[in-house]
Amino acid sequence: MSLLLDYSLLHELATRSQAVSTACSCVNRSLVGWESMPVSLPEEQLREVGTLAHVAEEEATFSEYHPDNTRYWSADAPIAPRYFPYNRCNVYECVECGRCFLRYTEGGGYFVDRRIRLLTASPMVDAPL
Numbered sequence: 702m703s704l705l706l707d708y709s710l711l712h713e714l715a716t717r718s719q720a721v722s723t724a725c726s727c728v729n730r731s732l733v734g735w736e737s738m739p740v741s742l743p744e745e746q747l748r749e750v751g752t753l754a755h756v757a758e759e760e761a762t763f764s765e766y767h768p769d770n771t772r773y774w775s776a777d778a779p780i781a782p783r784y785f786p787y788n789r790c791n792v793y794e795c796v797e798c799g800r801c802f803l804r805y806t807e808g809g810g811y812f813v814d815r816r817i818r819l820l821t822a823s824p825m826v827d828a829p830l
């Protein structure tokens with residue numbers, strides 16, 4: 702079982718992650734918005750910290766949270782843990798530098814894409830559903 706992360710824990714991880722300023726291969730490519738998992742970032746470099754999946758995947762909403770007209774791919778789209786896709790993400794940290802990332806698998810059936818986004822404390826919103 703993964704550790705269930707509540708908002709305050711998530712925010713704490715994000716704040717800690719944001720403070721990391723050392724150069725590291727995990728951020729060779731900007732992951733400030735959602736991206737497909739870069740091949741330059743090996744699986745072994747990431748360690749799972751916990752999950753934001755508080756409800757079963759089939760019950761988790763597909764609604765997105767964009768009060769300021771951002772879009773899914775926007776680098777400034779708010780991280781709202783109760784909304785898609787954050788509600789099905791796990792949080793990982795880089796074993797080299799400690800930066801944290803959100804990850805989930807998009808799609809199903811014949812279309813599967815592993816996505817990743819750098820975890821940042823801003824913009825992050827504890828928006829109710």
Ligand SMILES: [Zn+2]
Pocket residue numbers: 725726727728795796797798799800
């Ligand atoms: Zn790193």
